[in-house]
Amino acid sequence: MKSNLKYIFVFFLLIALGCQEEGREDLTDKSGSAPAQISDIEITPTPGGGVVKYEIPNDDNFLYVKAVYEAPAGVTREAKSSKYDNELILEGFGDTNTHNIKFYSVGRNTKESKAIEKSFNPLTPSIYNVAETIEMNAVFGGIEVLYNNLDEANIILQVLVDTLGTSIEYVPYDKLYTKLPSGRWVLRGFDAVETNFALIVSDPFGNKTDLIKVTLTPLFEIEIPKDDFADLRLPTDSRSLRSKNPITHLWDGVINSNSNFWASDQNQDPMPKWISLDFGNKYILSRLKMWQRGDEEYTDGNLPTDWEVYGSNNPNPDGSWDNWTFLYQFGRPYKPSGLPHKQRTQEDIDYARAGLDYEFTVIPQGYRFYRFKFNETYGAGAFVIITEMTFWGKLDE
Incomplete structure (x- = not known):
């Protein structure tokens, strides 16, 4: 066994010595000449810039091309493109004046060719x-x-x-x-x-x-005080999922919570579902903010994607739609990433946690009672989850 180990050691020692003798290959030959220049330069103006096309030289020393220019005025910029591409992007111009561009071929040995100058006029920035x-x-x-x-x-x-x-x-x-x-x-x-x-x-x-x-x-407008808010609770209104998810969570001031939210029943009634609130006074609404369940943004029943707002000053006690006036319909809310259901980015989460804004067109009169009818939610499930709703408008005296 010791004899075998000795031969193995000698084998690797010879390999190491061989590597030392061979040495490192230096790819940078600074004693060579600069590479040949590019040719057939054409600049297509773009808004505030340009797209440069050119012919690459047949030169083994050529590594990349560099453009040097001022944009904006007084600020020197460079654009570079490798030997595998024949296009450069110029950008940063703040006018449509004539601008001079200097093009250099740069070699593997870091040497630069003489500059080729070409002028052009960018399009309106x-x-x-x-x-x-x-x-x-x-x-x-x-x-x-x-x-x-x-x-x-x-x-x-x-x-x-x-x-x-x-x-x-x-x-x-x-x-x-x-x-x-x-x-x-x-x-x-x-x-x-x-x-x-x-x-x-x-x-x-x-x-x-x-x-x-x-x-x-x-x-x-003012932020409508929530002190007088109450659940109107008409017979056809959606019931809460559990006692720990009461409708009063919609105006208790707690936002982006994973546990403090209102949730409708899930299976007892199909969509649409609606709730009716008593604002305590007659208000003309101008806008509202809605918060989703924390850590569940843009998923499942968390947030309506098709819903309607109605107003009334004399709702029918039987819960029917008599005496309710249609005010506005809202669709799918903005999602920064545009990703499909259950896919989201940190930007999506941050945007949602700031509260989603909904605006009304001018509402001609004020109402004390407002009804919110939810037709569809994320995930198209038969339930709705909302953490908080805040309203703005003015008192209709």
Whole structure:
């Protein structure tokens, strides 16, 4: 046995010595010349940039191509593409002026060829295209920003507020980062007084538009107090699943809980199911927020995906739909990832835990009693789960 171990040791020792004698292969030969230049350069303008096509040189030393340019003005940028590709993307330009681009071939030995210069004019940057579509309107408790971003570019919308009322100094209020082709951004928390707002559209490269200014008066609303809320409990209303899931959990102020929620019965009645609430006073609703069961966001009966709101000041005690006025129908709520049922991202969870917003069109009169009819939920099951509902509007005196 010892003899065998001795031969094994000698075998590996010879292999190690052989490796040392062979040495390391150095692929970088800095004594060579720079690689040949690329050729047949064509630049196709894009909004705020361009797409470069070219011919790769037949040179074994060629490793990649590099473009050097300024975008935005005064900021040097580089774009690179390997020997396996013949395309470069230029981006970051904030105008349609003529820009000079320098192209270099870079070799395996790190040497660069002489620069080839070529000029082009980018198309109108996306921020200006978006700025042309901006609309700002007053909504309950704030303003809405409507925009179109047909290039689907990465843009930044920033709203500023003139806190002094001088139309001179605007203070940043909030930002929205998006690349959606269109959208609606709502900002709340403003009093119902005439206010000067401004908006800037910018991109990740530092380009930005001038201020887009508007004077608006947000519509008056209050958060409806829940102290007077009660379960109207009509005969046809959905029953709670268990005693530990009473309907009063809908207005007890506990959000994103995994245990403190209202749940309808699961099997006793098919969909649709509805509940009727007594607000204690007549209110004209402007909007509401709804929270899902914590840790179960966007799953199964957690959250309605098709539901209706009705109002009444004289509901029929038998639970029928007599004397109930249809007010609004809501569909599937927004889910940032767009993933199918039971698949979600952290962004989905964070979005849900902030509360999902639902807005009403103008409701002509106030109601004391509101009925919520749930036609379908996530997972299409025969039950509904909601953690909390908060309402905004105004007292109808």
